[in-house]
């Protein structure tokens with residue numbers, strides 16, 4: 001029922017949009033995978049409707065952005081994958097404009113003149129059942145049935161927002177049906193491990209966290225040994241590394257059984273390792289855009305490296321732009337490898353403070369601020385430090401700040417790293433904490449570098465003491 005009401009609401013919004021005269025449309029969307037797929041969907045829909053528009057991709061909405069937008073000469077504004085939390089502010093700043101918000105984030109609890117579409121207002125879970133790209137897709141589909149050929153983009157967006165877990169739910173499921181019907185996506189059951197199209201098999205196993213494989217996940221040696229024991233060679237006849245997609249049926253069976261056996265005894269559902277694989281039928285085998293999961297990573301990287309237009313162009317099927325995006329991704333990987341090498345070569349120097357329970361990586365100019373968080377994530381998953389170790393990483397930004405990223409080795413349900421950041425920023429008198437419990441960060445001015453390290457060590461030492469006493 002609520003789904004039907006939600007769809008009727010979208011129909012009404014589309015009617016309002018259609019009835020606006022002389023539309024000059026301004027699109028504002030979010031800088032992640034879901035936001036970029038949302039932008040691609042609305043852009044193609046507007047092109048199909050022969051409308052004039054321009055697009056901006058932002059990390060978040062703020063007063064400066066809205067002030068700038070309000071001075072522009074457009075009469076219609078569409079926000080996708082963001083906006084629901086800023087309905088009052090948008091309404092105030094874009095007073096004389098027609099504004100549409102197509103979003104799935106928890107909305108501000110107000111009713112105003114904004115044409116607001118959000119699943120939460122209809123009792124639909126915007127965290128699991130539909131993404132920003134999904135909402136945008138439903139809007140586009142009502143605008144013109146032809147736009148059904150973009151359902152796969154809404155699926156990539158939902159995967160980017162981690163809405164897929166052993167299948168899709170709710171409206172995402174319906175959208176997937178559209179994508180299958182239009183021949184854009186093919187769903188297969190199998191070992192849905194990340195990188196099966198593009199990475200060497202042993203690397204895929206090493207980095208596999210879903211499923212988690214004891215003794216293999218996190219260890220390259222473990223992965224190679226595991227494959228040896230199963231009698232699966234890691235290279236093909238030409239000496240090239242095999243990928244998961246190169247394995248024949250028999251080897252896949254061996255591998256599947258092997259993984260289940262490894263998981264026996266330590267994992268809750270050891271046999272629960274098969275998942276759905278979403279393949280894009282129009283994309284080439286072994287390309288980073290073939291598997292919807294890898295596609296979403298490509299888009300996230302475009303966003304993180306501040307090249308959103310490459311991501312959008314890739315979604316719209318522009319071959320030249322797609323090449324650039326793939327090149328950007330490999331450049332990003334090179335940069336990551338360089339950063340990892342720097343990290344390993346500087347262990348034992350004052351750049352990297354290693355104590356029992358915490359590590360502070362102070363990269364200054366040696367690692368880009370766009371990379372440091374990912375580096376910290378990789379280090380936290382690489383078995384160098386014992387579970388429970390807190391990784392504090394620091395890199396200078398070009399505008400005189402230091403980007404701080406925190407990660408935790410392993411999992412600890414009680415620990416909230418944001419609390420730790422809050423403590424430090426309070427003592428420093430600057431900076432704001434953002435992120436999740438086990439992965440978060442903040443920004444501080446460069447002149448606070450030494451003070452930050454000093455205070456961090458104090459707090460971390462105290463935390464480790466408490467932990468030891470607690471045990």
Ligand SMILES: [Mn+2]
Nearest residue numbers: 034081132161
């Ligand atoms: Mn989203």
